[in-house]
Amino acid sequence: MIRRVVPYGVALVAVGVVGAALGLAAWALRLPRIETFLLVFVLLAGAIAWRLGRGPAIAATLAFAVVSDYFFIEPHRGFGTETVGDTVHLVTGLLAAAAVIQFVHVARRHQVLLEKRKDLLQEVSPRIIQSLDSDEILNTVAEATVRVIDYQHFRLYRWDESAERLVLVKSVARADPYIGIDWQTVTLALGEGITGSAAQSRRPILVPDASQDARMVYPPGVAPIEESVLSVPMVTQNRLFGVLTLARLRARSLSLEDLRVMESIAAQTALALANAEQYAEAEQTIKALAMIETLQPTDDAVPDADIDRRILQGLVDLSQADLATLRTLRDDGRYHVAAAGGRSWPKNAVSTGEPLTAAQVAWLSDPKVTVYVADPATDQKLPDWAGRGAQLAGVKAAVYLPMRVGQHFVGFVGLQWRRPRWFRPEQLGRLQLLAAQAAIALDTRRALERERGRAEALAELERARREFMQIASHELRTPLTVIRGYASLLEEGSLGEMPPPAQQAIRTLMDKSSEMRAQVERMLLLARLEDGAAPPQMAPLDLRTVVSEAVDRVQPQVQLKEGRLRLDLAEAPLPVFGDPERLGTALDNLLQNAVKFSAGPPSIEVVGNRENGRIHLVVRDHGIGIPVAARRHLFEKFYRVHNPELQNVAGTGIGLYLVRQVVEGHGGRVQVDSHLGEGSAFQIDLPVATDGE
Template identity: 30%
Template sequence: MPRAHLPPPTFDVDHWSDAAARAALGTVVDSVATMIGFKVASLGLVQGDWLRIVSLVGDELLPAEAQVGHAFPLADVRADLDRAEGLGRFRFLADDGPAGDEVTGWVPVETALGAPGAGDALAVHKDRAWHPHDLLAAPLHATDGTWIGLISVDIPEDGLRPDRAQRQQLERYAELAERTLRVALDREGLSRRTRMAEATRHVVRLASSWDDLDRVFEQCRSWLLDGFAADVVTIRTYPWDDHDEGGTAPVEAPALVVDEIRDLARRGWQRQSVTVLHAELDDPASGPLPVDAQTANAEVMLRQGVTSMAVVPMGAGDTCLGHLVVARGPDGAPFTEDELLPLMDVGRDMGRSVANAHALIREHAAAARSAELATYKSDLLSTVSHELKNPLSVMSGHLELLEEESVGEDDPGLRRTVHALRRATTRMSRLVDDLLVLARASDTDNAESFEVLDAVAVATEALDLHALAAQRGGVDLRVEASQAWLPVRADPVALERAIGNLVGNAVKYTPSGGWVVIGAWPVGSDVVVEVRDTGVGISEADQAQLFTEFFRSTDPQVRRRPGTGLGLTITRRVAEQLGGRVEVESEIGRGSRFRLVLPRAT
C-alpha cells in the first residue's frame, strides 16, 4: 500500500453503488482474510487520481487514515506496484530493511511485529517471514483493461509470506473480487444513469411548462444536484432586450471570471459541448480559460469548496441565453462523457424554456401596448365623435329650416344645394354614430352597461328597421326562430347595431326578387343569429379584409352603394366584446351567410 499521505476528506461509502453490491464486496474481502489467514484485507476503488477504500476487514488494527472511505494518491500506489515482483495477478513488494516504530505504510510497524507468530516466524523462517513493510496486492481491471480497483492483504496469521497454495487461493479470490467489483461498478453506473435520466426527465417536464421561470430554475436545480451528484448548481441567464440577467443566486466572483465563463458558454453553445474546469491544474495555461481568469476562477471554486465544474451552455437556435454550472467538491467523481452528454441535453431543454419565457414576456408586453393603443384609439374616437356630433346637429337643424324655406323658392339651384348639404350632413352623422358605437364596442370596461336581451326580439327589431328598404328594393325579408326566448347578455345599443348592420348589408346588396332571412337558434351553450341572402356575394380576396375598419369592397356593384366601411367592423367588435365571434360564407353571384355566435346568458 502507499506510504503515509494526507488523504482528501472522507468518502461516504454508503452512497456508492447499491447495498447488494457492497455486501458482495464485503463477503469477498472477508473470505480472503478468513479462508487464507490474514488479519487485514481491503478492497480499494479507483476514482480519478485516488484509490478509495470501500471494503475492509481488520479495521481495528489500522490507523485513522486507513479506514473505509479514505483515499490514497493513485500515483503512489502505482509507484509501489511498479517496483513489486509479479506473482500472477498479485504484486509482492518485499521490504527487508530494519524495522522501526514509525508508521511508514498503512499498518503500523508495532502492530505487524506484535501479531501472533510474528517473532517465531522471523526466527524460524527468515526467508518467508512477513515484514511490516511488505506489500501484497492485486490490481483489478475492467473488461477493457482499465484499472478499477485493488485488493490487498496484510498481517498473516502465521506471520509468514503466503506459500504457493495460498497464492493460488489468493488468485481465485482476486478473480472473484474483480468480477464482483465490475458488477458493483455496472450497478453504480446504472444507478447514476438512472438518477441522471430521472433528473433530465424532470428538467424536460419543468422546462416544457409555462410556470414562473425562477420557480422552474429552483426546481431544476434541486433535480440536478441529486441526479448528477453535484455539490453546487447555479443557473444564470444573460441580459436581453431591456431586462437584466437572472437565474438562481449567483456566485460572488470577479467580473473577469463572470465574463470569461459567459464567453466559454457561448463558445460551447456554438460547438454544442460542455466544458469542464478544474481548480487545480499543473499548467494553468493548459486550461480553457486565459491564465489570469483560470487563476481567479480557481480561487472562486476553492472558496466554494468545489474542485471541478461543468459549464453547460443554455440556448435556443443560434443564441446562447445563459449557462448552468454543475460543480463537485473533492469527494466527487470526475465528470465523464456519459454525464456531459445529458447535461448538454439539459442545457438545450432549459434554453428552450428561457426562450419561451422571453417570447411570452414579449407577447405580454406587446399585448399590453396593443391594449393601451386600443384604449387610446377608443377614447380618441369617442372624444372626436362627441365633439363632431353637436355641431353636426346644429348644421342639420339649420339645413332643415333652409330646406323648408327653399320649397317655395323658384331657384332650383338653391334647392339642389340645400338637398346636397342635407345628404352630406346625414352621411356625416351616420359616420359619427358608427364611430361612437365602435368606440363603445371596443371598450373592455363597458360591461356595466350590459343587459340580458332576447336575441329573437333584437333580430325582429332589425327586420322592422329595414322592412321599408327591403320593400322598396323588391327583397323578401323575414325572420325564422326556433324559439321565442334566446337570452344573451350585451349592450343594447351595440347588439342592435351589430345585427342591424348584417341585415342592412344583406338588404342593400340583394337585387330585386331575392330574399334575406334572419334566423336565431341555440347551439350548445351559444346563441346563433344568422343572416343569409341571395345577394351579389363577396370574393375570397374581399373576405380576408371584410372586418377591417373603413374597408370597402373592390366590386363595382358594391362600391356604387354608399357606406362608411365600419358596419362589419362594429359587428365583429361587438361579438368579441361579448366573447363571441362572426363567421362568414359567401360566393360571388350566389349570396352570403353571416353568423353571429354569442354566449347564451344563464
C-alpha cells in the first residue's frame, strides 16, 4: 500500500516545490505572476507521467490547478477566477497537461513493451540458435513467439523442395474459432494465399483484415474470419525454409511493431533450421561413411553385389535421389552396372544397362571433373546414353560423381531427380566425400581379390615346386647310387688296375658325387619338412654323438684345405629329444658353410654344453663374415649374400633355411653373430630332454 502511495506524494511535493520556486521568482522580480507558469506545469506533468505513471501525473495536475489559483492568478477571496482570460488559461493548461500525460503514457507503455520484447528475444534467441533438432526448434519458436506477441493462432509452414509446396508442420490454436479448424489440409504453392505470397516475394506481409483479402485461403468449409494476419518468410543465404504466420481476431489487431519482431524471430528460425539441416546431413554422411567402413574388404561372407547395393543406398539416403546407378570398372575394361536404386526405383527390379566403354565415360573420367551437375533437358555435354535415359525416366536434375583412387578411374555414381533441384556447395562436397570413400573401399576389395588370386596361384606354384623337388630328389638318388657304386669299384681296383691319373679322376668323381648326394638329401628333407608328409623320427639321444659324427663327415674337407677344426663338448651327456638324421643334416650345413666361406685355410670351433636347462651348441668360423644388411634375410629360403668374394662359391640358398626349420621343429632357436672380416658364430639352443620323453 505504501509503495502505491509514495509516487503520489512525490508528485505533490514536486508541484509544491516548483510552485514555490515560481512564486519566489515572481516576488524577486516584482511581477504579479510568471506568465509561462502553464508551460512549466505542463512539462512537469509530462515528466511525472514518464517517471511515476499516469495516476501521479493526474494528481499533480489537480494540485497544479489549486496552486495556480493562489499563486498565478490575481489574489481574491476564495477559490475561483476573476476573468474569462484566467479561466481560459487554466482550462487550456489542464487540457494541455491531460494531453501530455496521455501521450507520455502511451509512449512509455510502448517503450516498456519494446524493452520487454527485446529482453524476451535475447532470452529465447540462444535457445532457437543452439538447438540442432528441427522439432525442438519449432516448439521453441511457437513458445517464444507467444511470449512476445499475444497471438491467437500460430502456423509454421516448411518449404518442401520435392513437392514444391508449403506444408504446415506446426499449428498452435489459442482461441475459438481456430481450435476447431483443421489447417493440416491446406498446402500452398508459391504465390498462393497470403503465406504463399510472402514466400514468393521473400518479404513479410501484414493484412489488417484477412476476411476482406482475396488472397486468404481457408480450409474447405471454413467461413472467412475477421482477423489480422501476419506472414513472414524464413530465409537465410537466399534460401527459403518456410513461412511463419500469426493471426489475431479483430481487424488491425496486429501492428508493424509485431511485424518487425516476427522478422527477427523468422531470421533466427531460418538460421537454426539451416544449422539443424547441415547437422542432420553431416550425421547422415558420417553414418554412410561408417557403413562403408564396416564393409571389410576381407569379409568373404558379404558378396560383392551386396556391398555395391549398400554403397549406393548410402548415397541415396544422403541425397534423397529418385533414381541412382553405380557403375564400376570390370576386368574387360568396361563400366558395368553394379547396383541401381533410389526412392522411386521399383522394388525387386533388376539392374539394367549396357556396359560402357572408356570413350563413353571420357567426359566424366577427366581428372579435372570432381562432380558434374546437369539438367538433362538442356545440357549438351551429356553423352547420348545419359541424356536419352534421363529423358525416358522424366529426370529434371542429375549429379554424376566420379570415383577415383589417385588417378585411377574405378567407376561413377549417377543420382537423378524427377523435379528441378538446386545443390549447395556443402551438399555436393558431402556427396563427393562419400563417393571417394566408396571408391577406396571398392578398389581395396578388388585389389585384395587380385592379391588373393595371385597368392593362390603362388601357393599352387609352390606346391608344384615342392612336389617336383621331392620327385627329382627320389629320381636322382638311384643314378647317384649307381654312379657311386661303380666309382667305388674302380677306386678299389675291383674292375682292374687304374693308372694314377685315372685314380685321381675317380677320387674327384667320388667327392663330387658325395656333394651331389648331400644336396639331394637336403632337397628331399626340405620337401618333407614343408609338406609334413614324413614326420620326424623323434627319440631320446645324446647330442654329442650327433655333433661328433657331423664333425667326422666334414673333416676331409677341412684337411683338404689344410685347416683345423676344434671340438669342445661337455663331458656329461647332452640329452635332447629329436631326430638324429635331421639334426645331423642341420649340423652338416653349418659345418660345410664354415668351410666354404673361409678365405684361407678354415679355422672352425664347435662348442657344446648344458646351461640353465638348455643345450647350447656354437659353430664358429673365422671366415669372411656376413654384412649387417644380410643378417635379417639369412635364414630365408633361397637367399644368398651378395658379395664379390662369393662369386665362385656354389650354393642354392636352402642350407640355412633348412637349419632353421629343423631347429625350430625341435623346439629350439638358431641365431647368428657375425662381423665382416672376423667370421661368424651360429648358436643353437635346444630344450633338454626330460625323463618322460
